[in-house]
Amino acid sequence: MAKAKYTTHLGMVDILPGEVEKWRALENIIHEEAAKFNFEEIRTPILEQTELIKRGIGQLTDIVTKEIFAFTKGDSHYVLRPELTAPVVRSFVQHHLHQRGGAQKLYYIGPMFRAERPQKGRQRQFHQFGVEVIGSDNPIADVECIAFMMQIYKRVGIKNFDLKLNSIGDPESREHYKEVLKEYLRPNFDALSELSKTRFEKNPLRILDSKEPEDKPIIKNAPIISDYLNQDSAEHFKKVCELLTALNIDFTIDPLLVRGMDYYTRTAFELTSPDLGSQDALAGGGRYDLLVEEIGGPKTPAVGFAAGIERLLIACEELDISLAPKKTVDIYIVTLGEAAKNWAVTTLSTFRDAGISATMDYLGRSMKAQMKDANRENASYTVIVGDNELDANMFTLRNMDASEEVQLNLNQIIDKLKK
RNA sequence: GAGCCUGUAGCUCAGUCGGUUAGAGCGCUAGUUUGUGGCACUAGAGGCCGUGGGUUCAAUUCCCAUCAGGCUCCCCA
Numbered sequence: 001m002a003k004a005k006y007t008t009h010l011g012m013v014d015i016l017p018g019e020v021e022k023w024r025a026l027e028n029i030i031h032e033e034a035a036k037f038n039f040e041e042i043r044t045p046i047l048e049q050t051e052l053i054k055r056g057i058g059q060l061t062d063i064v065t066k067e068i069f070a071f072t073k074g075d076s077h078y079v080l081r082p083e084l085t086a087p088v089v090r091s092f093v094q095h096h097l098h099q100r101g102g103a104q105k106l107y108y109i110g111p112m113f114r115a116e117r118p119q120k121g122r123q124r125q126f127h128q129f130g131v132e133v134i135g136s137d138n139p140i141a142d143v144e145c146i147a148f149m150m151q152i153y154k155r156v157g158i159k160n161f162d163l164k165l166n167s168i169g170d171p172e173s174r175e176h177y178k179e180v181l182k183e184y185l186r187p188n189f190d191a192l193s194e195l196s197k198t199r200f201e202k203n204p205l206r207i208l209d210s211k212e213p214e215d216k217p218i219i220k221n222a223p224i225i226s227d228y229l230n231q232d233s234a235e236h237f238k239k240v241c242e243l244l245t246a247l248n249i250d251f252t253i254d255p256l257l258v259r260g261m262d263y264y265t266r267t268a269f270e271l272t273s274p275d276l277g278s279q280d281a282l283a284g285g286g287r288y289d290l291l292v293e294e295i296g297g298p299k300t301p302a303v304g305f306a307a308g309i310e311r312l313l314i315a316c317e318e319l320d321i322s323l324a325p326k327k328t329v330d331i332y333i334v335t336l337g338e339a340a341k342n343w344a345v346t347t348l349s350t351f352r353d354a355g356i357s358a359t360m361d362y363l364g365r366s367m368k369a370q371m372k373d374a375n376r377e378n379a380s381y382t383v384i385v386g387d388n389e390l391d392a393n394m395f396t397l398r399n400m401d402a403s404e405e406v407q408l409n410l411n412q413i414i415d416k417l418k419k
Numbered sequence: 420g421a422g423c424c425u426g427u428a429g430c431u432c433a434g435u436c437g438g439u440u441a442g443a444g445c446g447c448u449a450g451u452u453u454g455u456g457g458c459a460c461u462a463g464a465g466g467c468c469g470u471g472g473g474u475u476c477a478a479u480u481c482c483c484a485u486c487a488g489g490c491u492c493c494c495c496a
Contacts, residue, residue, distance in 0.1 A: 010487075057496050066420075067494075083496050114496085117420080120489070195493080211492085261496065278491065306496090336454060367454055375456040386454065400456070 011116070011124030021324035022313060027109055029155050030129050037148050039107040039131060044087045046111065050077035055295060056086030057261060069113050069124075080113035085288065085304055086295065088132045093297035103135040107148075109309075121279035121311045130285070130306035134292065137301035139239035142267045142287060143247065149271065149283055149305050150249055156312065157321045161273045161282060164254035165244070167237035167266050169229040171290070177228040178204055188218045205258040224255035233266050240267055263291040267303065275318035276311055283307030330417055332374035333360040336367060336386035343390055347410070356417045374400065383413060 008014060015023060034041065050070050057063050069080040081087055088106055091097070097104050109129040116122060131148055133141045146163070153161065168174055182204055189197065193212035200207065208219055229237065244251055251269075259268050268286035276282070285305025292300035316323060331351060333344040344360045351358035359377065361370045367384075374382045384396040397413050398405045408416065 007487080053496085063494075063496065067496090085496075112496095116494075118488085119491080122495090206494095259496090260494095277489095279495090281495085284495095334455075366449085368452080368456080369449080371456040373456085379456090382455080384455070388454095396455085398455075403456085405455085 009124065011118035011122075013123060013125075021327065022316070022322075023309070025323040026156065026309065026312065027129075030107070030109055030152060033148065033151050033155060034107045034131075037105070037144065037151075039105045039148065042088060042091060042106045042108055043110070044081070044084065044091050044108070046081060046113075047078045048081050048087050048090070050079040052086055052090050052295070053079045053082060056083075056089075056263075056291070067115050069115050082112055082114045083306060084108050084110070084112065084128065084130060085132060085291070085306070088304075089134065089292055089295050089297070089302070092132075092134050092300075093292065093295055098135055098298065098300065103133055103141060105131070105133050105144075107131045119279060120277040121308065121314055123310060127309040128306045129309060130283075130304060132302060132304035134302040135300055136303075137236075137287075137289060139236055139243060139267075142236075142240050142303050143243040145285060145303050145305050146244065146249065146269060147247055149285070149307060152307070153271070153282070153312070156316060156323065158273070158282075158312070158315050158319060160275055160315070160319065161271050163249065163251040163269065163271050164257050165241070165251045165267070165269045166226065166254050166257040167229055167233055167240075168225055168258055168264060168268050168286075169233040170265055171262055173228050173230050173233065174225070177223070177225045180223050180228065181205070181207075184223055185218070191218060203260065206260070208256040208258055219256065225258070226253075226255055236266050259286060261288075263288050263294050265289040269305070271307075273311070273315050275315045279311070281308070282311050282315065326378055328357075328378045328380060329359050330357045330379070331359075331381045331383060331413075332370070332377060332379035333358065334367060334370045334374065334382050334384045335360060336384075339387060339390055340385040344385060350410070351414065351417070354414050354418050356414065381417065 031041070050068075053068060054064055063082075068082050071078055088108065092104060092106075107130065109127070111125050111127050113125050115124060118124060129152075131145050133145055150163070153159075169177070182200065185192065185200065185204070185207065189200065191214060192200070192207070193210065193214050195212060196207045196210050196215050199210075207215065208222065210216075210219065226234075226237070241251075241253070254270075257268055257270055264286055266287045266289070268284075270284040271282045272280045273282050274280070283305055285303070287301070287303040289301040292298065292302060313323075315321075333347060335341045335344045341360075348358045348360060359379075361373060365373065371382065379400055382398045382400060384398065389395045393409050394407050395410065395413065396405050397408050397416070
């Protein structure tokens with residue numbers, strides 16, 4: 001076999017037959033559950049304006065400079081969408097969706113692009129599903145998002161995870177907390193890891209989830225953000241916790257769970273799985289009450305989450321969960337001779353019109369090879385057709401599982417298979 | 420962006436301390452069965468030993484680079 005001349009780019013993968021069925025099964029679950037929650041699907045372009053994404057991720061220059069795919073054509077600056085919160089909000093603003101009335105309860109499934117070094121559960125083109133509820137600051141919206149997210153994993157059968165919850169308050173109290181945290185860290189500064197020392201100024205909250213062992217004891221006794229929430233945020237958080245408890249959704253409050261972006265407010269949550277590698281987050285989300293306004297819309301509270309599809313499928317693999325049943329075909333027409341082949345081509349069409357899936361050999365193979373092929377294709381029945389059968393309009397219908405044969409005419413076969 | 424590990428048949432992997440025609444299992448094609456699948460047996464097809472360069476009389480094997488995959492760090496919207 002010749003060496004392939006053209007291959008996929010780094011971190012981009014083909015989803016082949018045998019694999020794609022799992023994707024479809026998962027997508028079906030997502031659509032079905034979304035319908036139960038009365039969430040509406042939204043689809044936005046793969047390409048967005050670079051400025052939108054930059055605005056969305058703001059000052060995190062690391063991301064903007066090296067982790068997005070962007071190009072310029074004419075006067076337009078394009079970016080392959082790295083996430084869907086900003087594009088969905090853009091669409092909400094652009095089309096004045098608030099005029100539809102009520103909160104917009106939107107969900108999506110699709111590919112995202114990030115120019116990162118690939119590792120397990122991290123590709124350059126990857127897929128997410130998620131929800132954005134725009135226009136409600138009620139804790140019910142937060143809880144419905146989380147409930148939907150959990151419902152997907154429940155339907156799939158993944159039980160091995162940890163739901164972590166926190167509140168990061170409003171930007172003012174967060175700034176205040178940052179100062180308090182730095183105040184606490186300052187006397188310990190020399191004991192911090194080199195990495196955390198560099199984070200001290202540019203992103204002190206990140207020190208809280210440092211993996212460096214020398215940071216752990218310092219972090220353990222650090223002040224926690226929930227002690228610095230204003231009253232509204234504290235009450236909101238309390239209500240979210242109460243509602244989750246009422247729903248029997250297990251969670252742990254993780255005071256170290258933080259978010260980098262300034263537009264994030266109040267509720268933050270993350271679902272992690274021990275069945276993944278170092279990229280162990282299955283899904284994450286939270287409230288972003290300031291983003292709609294940031295993007296140029298009316299001041300509108302919002303909450304959402306995004307979940308990685310590849311990571312969910314990896315978890316299924318680890319847990320031996322099979323999402324899609326083995327492919328089958330109702331009937332395979334085994335032909336002997338030219339007349340039978342011609343008859344088979346039109347009869348395939350007759351079967352399909354009756355709602356019966358049907359196939360035949362395309363390669364002119366022997367009867368035995370056709371039977372083998374029918375077996376491989378997991379056909380429920382074969383019908384064997386030669387000149388004698390055509391003359392008599394009586395065919396041998398073989399039940400492949402039972403290895404039993406009956407003689408029937410075509411209408412009888414259709415009646416038997418139709419259901 | 421950094422460190423470590425790995426690339427041999429469609430798949431999973433042996434192997435060559437550098438030396439004629441590179442192996443297995445599964446899968447694929449066919450035969451044993453002149454009109455009947457799964458099981459068994461037999462045979463066959465399928466490899467520039469990831470790619471490029473270097474060292475050498477000789478490289479799939481050693482060295483370098485590169486591409487791709489894995490693990491970890493950075494980052495994580």
